[in-house]
Amino acid sequence: MNITFRQIRYFIAVAEARSVSAGSTAVGISQSAVTDAIRTLEFETGVKLFYRHPKGVTLTREGHKFLRHARSIIGAVADLAGGVGHEQATATGSVRIGVTPVVTGYFLSDILSRFRRMFPQITVTIVEDKRDYIEHLLVGGEIDLAVLIVSNLVQTAAIDYEVLLRSDCRAWLAPWHPLSEVDVLSLSDLENEPVIALALDEMEGLIEGIWSKFSHPPQIAYRTSSMEGVRSLVGTGAGITILPQLVYRPWSLDGDRIIAKRPREALPTVDIGVAWRRLTRHSEPATLFMEAVQEQRR
Known part of the structure; x- marks a missing residue:
């Protein structure tokens, strides 16, 4: 080849x-x-x-x-x-990173792969849980850093963060849906459509916030914590959904096609970032990890 x-x-x-x-x-x-x-x-x-x-x-x-x-x-x-130099290659120690499920599935692997190539002697421990528990661990000093959806952080008085990725939201449809031919959708076009709700990493709350612009709640046809379940249901025409572009893929596992349309309205973004406890003095491994994710963003 x-x-x-x-x-x-x-x-x-x-x-x-x-x-x-x-x-x-x-x-x-x-x-x-x-x-x-x-x-x-x-x-x-x-x-x-x-x-x-x-x-x-x-x-x-x-x-x-x-x-x-x-x-x-x-x-x-x-x-x-x-120039991955001798000093980098021989850096040792450990770092504990908290993550949430969406970050694990769609953002973490490239960062970890790059970091391990640069610093093979540093042990990285990943703790995955819901956002509120990861915040609790971070504030309590039980993890060094967290990579999560920072647009939903609650304990902002105790946590600092840097945005690494800002993802716009899109409406997902089956390609043969009547609205698939519309160049730019309005949320009002989707108001009476059955909705597939993703109950994962606070995505359901995001969708509910978007639909709160209307006088009545969305018609939830299915609620699932499986991203692939959402893709399969949308791809077979069971309903539509609104999710960040970060998690969009044009195919379900069964090979059903999915299209993503940009709504006319300005919707909230989903921001992925690295977070740390305010006023914390980081260890060398934690500092190197932060530098690696910042370089990945660039």
């Missing part, structure tokens, strides 16, 4: 911009060169990476898998270019 680093960079740019023209602008290369690179990648891998449509491109299921590997490659090369 003959794949170059340059082709991988172009692929990531197009995937993130959802457009060949915007991706070529992002990397400062002609559109034809980016198009040739994508075609070469598809030939070399033997799979279709993008669906082409008049408004741009969308990743296929295989494209999503390739994107994850591509980002890992870019991260590894960045580590080498940054």
Whole structure:
């Protein structure tokens, strides 16, 4: 297989911009060169990476898998270019990190992978629980740091944080839903639709807050703590949902397609961040972990 680093960079740019023209602008290369690179990648891998449509491109299921590997490659090369020196490689100790379920599933793995490559002698212990309990552990000094949804923090007088990712919300629909042809949805278009509620990591509260803009609550058709359950139900037309773009995937496990539409209204964002107890003096491993997640954000 003959794949170059340059082709991988172009692929990531197009995937993130959802457009060949915007991706070529992002990397400062002609559109034809980016198009040739994508075609070469598809030939070399033997799979279709993008669906082409008049408004741009969308990743296929295989494209999503390739994107994850591509980002890992870019991260590894960045580590080498940054010169992972002797001092980093020999740093020792341990750090305890609190996380919430959505963070574990959609944000944590790349951070941990990069940190372990940089600091193989530091032991990372992950504690996963609900947001309120992670806050309790953080304030009590039982964990060093937390990576969680910081837009929902309660004990803000005792906790400092830095936002790492801000994710907009989208309406998820089956591709054959009557509203799938509408370019920009209004929440009023969805008011009488059956809703699939995700009871995970306070996402249900987010949806209820959005629907509180109306005079009556949403018609909850199903309530589940399974993200894949939400995808399957939406993909088979059992209802719609509103969730952050962070957790969007265009396929259910059974292969049912899901589309995400941007609502016309300004909706609350879901902010993922790293948090710590205020006025805490961090250990060296905790400081190095914070630096790693900040670099990941950049």
